[in-house]
Amino acid sequence: MSRVVIAPDSFKGTAHAADAASAIALGWHSVRAADEVVTRPMADGGEGTLDAFEAAVPGARRMPVTVRGPVSAPVRTHWLLLPDGTGVVELAATSGITLLDPLAPLDAHSTGFGEAIVDALDAGVERLLLAVGGSASTDGGAGALSALGARFLDAERREVALGNRGLGRLAAVDLAGLRPLPPGGAVILGDVTNPLLGEQGAAAIFGPQKGADAATVGVLDDNLARFARLVPGLSPETPGAGAAGGVGFGLLAWGADMGGGAALVADAIGLARDLVGADLVITGEGRFDGQSEAGKAPSEVARLAAATEVPVALVAGAITAEPRGFAASVALTGLAGGAEPAMADPLRWLEAAGAQLASETGVVVAS
Structure with missing residues (x-):
């Protein structure tokens, strides 16, 4: 059994952070039902x-x-x-x-x-x-x-x-x-x-x-x-x-x-404490782009994870910049076949992303 922490930001305009975390967790458990999954919705000062x-x-x-x-x-x-x-x-x-x-x-x-x-x-x-x-x-x-x-x-x-x-x-x-x-x-x-x-x-x-x-x-x-x-x-x-x-x-x-x-929110929710002993942390946001490394939630989650040597996976509505430092990444636009269907039913595709990560990260997360 592995321990997975799920700490996404909101997918702005389509899914609140708590709903996004729950959907990813549901998808993960559909593949790896025995794993311990901890949801910690994040924010960076914006919506949520x-x-x-x-x-x-x-x-x-x-x-x-x-x-x-x-x-x-x-x-x-x-x-x-x-x-x-x-x-x-x-x-x-x-x-x-x-x-x-x-x-x-x-x-x-x-x-x-x-x-x-x-x-x-x-x-x-x-x-x-x-x-x-x-x-x-x-x-x-x-x-x-x-x-x-x-x-x-x-x-x-x-x-x-x-x-x-x-x-x-x-x-x-x-x-x-x-x-x-x-x-x-x-x-x-x-x-x-x-x-x-x-x-x-x-x-x-x-x-x-x-x-x-x-x-x-x-x-x-x-x-x-x-x-x-x-x-x-x-x-x-x-x-x-x-x-x-x-x-x-x-x-x-x-x-x-x-x-x-993002740093202040992470401190408030005790994210660093939750990462101790985790096998993987999944973070995400609506759009991962050139701004994402400048203090947004995924970059802060990745920074904290690096301090405890926990691998990080990224889920984003769209990924338009190289997701450096992530062990795996999934774009909802790729799963759904485009931005419009991804935005029309984000929780469905967030669940699918969770399932895909659970299937593909077996080398990262020990069974």
Whole structure:
């Protein structure tokens, strides 16, 4: 009998991390029924971070809140209060791209994320963990900062519109009214190291995912640059400033510290402890690409596994970069015959992936 740990991130827009882990486990057990399988859903600061903390931390409580969504329609959501007084707020649950249809690259904003942070502050949290993946906007975090008390003014000293489009008329940024950080500070759970501006910045890299064509990407970047020039003492080149359409930049301006989302989640769920004595760990995400090695969940799982010399297998919806360091890999698109059928029934193909790995990794996992 072997011990297998299954620790995937969510397959964004198609399967939550917990469901993905269960499906892979079901497939594995269909081939190797006697094996011990431990599921540990992961997250990297994007969609599913609240779920990962809630599942891992006994006594975690959901705190309901209604906020303005990405284009201001009300969103009923929650943040998480941990027993030690830490508040976990997830941008994907308040201002996320999955909350918006159709996409609105110039007008989507992060205000609801800021409103949820304010709700946590009003509840008296001791510390904040701010999960910033999966945003719908490219507003530099201006929306979130406005909810926290900042003012964004045009040449006539009038408030500019929410969203990146409003930044194009920005003449002054007033941060004097910002709410103070909680006593224990705030940590940004980010999964990217991109700067705010330029070829690797928020607009160029993530704008197309949010509906921006080439011309719109240029407008988004110019407006972010205008914003950055008006924020004193913070370089737009700071690693992670481009996270979540620039929300990383806005939170850094507030005084938050940049942290590694996947590493903090892995620590919270005790993943390193679970890997001791394991014969194999299976991780995964919706798309394994060039960004996956920059602090996302699979790379963090692989890093922890390497420390205990546990082989790692990868399951991804699509694999577009060489999966270096993995003992085996399976793409759902390959199993299903394309992206459309894979996305239409992801749990079926995740189960099939688990079964395939159980069949093919016999040399890695002793019977």
